[in-house]
Amino acid sequence: MPEKRPENRIVRVTSFDVAEAAGVSQSTVSRALAGDTSISEPTRKRVTEAALRLNYQVDENAARLRRGRTGTLALVMICRHGQDRKDLNPFYFALLGSTCAAAAARGYEVLVAFQDSPANFWGRYQERRKADGMIVIGTSENTEAWDYFGTLGEGTNWVCWGAPSDDFPWVRSDNHAGAMLATRHMLVHGYRNIVCLGSETSPQRQFKERYDGYADAMRDAGLEPFLQRIERGQPREEQGRLAAAALVESGRPFDGIFGVSDEIALGALKELASRGYRIPEDVGVVGFDGVRAGAWSAPPLTTVESDFEVAGSLLVDRLIATIGGEAPSPRRVPVRLVVRGSTRP
Structure with a gap:
């Protein structure tokens, strides 16, 4: 009969093993490694040397729970109902990455969840001791999701990006200033009949703020703003394509397009190019968000x-402050204009 081989197992060294090697109690090991000042220096040194010799790793989860903290932040990504995750706005993946990096820099782990329907809405991370607080980001179009998170009640530590309500603890881009920056850039470069592709009634509050910034810049220049409305329920790029097609077919003169998101602007750019418009000679196109796809369009x-690094840091710092008992307050993320080939030099 073949000899049965022992299974390969990872043998975990415990604080009791360290205590035995150092000749002290298990509680002394815990206090010494936690920096308790009541432990003498010779004892602390003996415990530390034993821990290093045995390759002992402190159970951070247990230590955090003893302090009443998990050391984890939940990050909920709200999607459209039934949306394939690969079709999410690239902006949100960039924001997710910067937020995770900011959390890690502050000693937190991040638990990420994608949610799109009542069957998987979940925000009770604190009650289940899964996380100390929650960052919610994603589309405002999923009103059911935001209604759910809005009912979690007092005591929930959370902050959000993309919320449809100013009553939520939000962080946002400086949308109004950014839209004025984009519009003034086009005006300076000779575009006069600039049309905004967007919506002033969308649940996406940033779209209204961006339209207002565009409209204010146009009026400051003595020009009348014009909004070409996007169709709700379509992917953003398709919204831009359809809005550009409707604008062309309306016969309204235009020589500039400001899309309230990069995906909308990219859809418009492709539609106009397919109809023979020269970009940027005939029509200038500017978007908003700074997604990587815009750097590779034709023309770019x-x-x-938005400053993604600052955005992630503000979300995490705002949440940590809330966990610490501070009242939540709105925050704006600075923006900058990135000039590429879709506007005149």
Whole structure:
């Protein structure tokens, strides 16, 4: 009969093993490694040397729970109902990455969840001791999701990006200033009949703020703003394509397009190019968000870009402050204009 081989197992060294090697109690090991000042220096040194010799790793989860903290932040990504995750706005993946990096820099782990329907809405991370607080980002079009998170009640530590309500603890781009920056850039470069592709009634509050910034810049220049409305329920790029097609077919003169998101602007750029418009000679196009796809369009898209690193840091710092008992307050993320080939030099 073949000899049965022992299974390969990872043998975990415990604080009791360290205590035995150092000749002290298990509680002394815990206090010494936690920096308790009541432990003498010779004892601390003996415990530390034993821990290093045995390759002992402190159970951070257990230590955090003893302190009443998990050391974890939940990050909920709200999607459209039934949306394939690969079709999410690239902006949100960039924001997710910067937020995770900011959390890690502050000693937190991040638990990520994608949610799109009542069957998977979940925000009770604190009650289940899964996380100390929650960052919610994603589309405002999923009103059911935001209604759910809005009912979690007092005591929930959370902050959000993309919320449809100013009553939520939000962080946002400086949308109004960014839209004015984009519009003034086009005006300075000779575009006069600039049309905004967007919506003033969308649940996406940033779209209204961006339209208002565009409209204010146009009026400051003595020009009348014009909004070509996007169709709800379509992917953003398709919204831009359809809005550009409707604008062309309306016969209204235009020589500039400001899309309230990069995807909308990219859809418009492709539609106009397919109809023979020269970009940027005949029509200038500017977007908003700073997604990477804009750098590779033909021509590359001029855009207003949020500072993703600052955005992630503000979300995490705002949440940590809330966990610490501070009242939540709104925050704006600075933006900058990235000039590429879709506007005149």
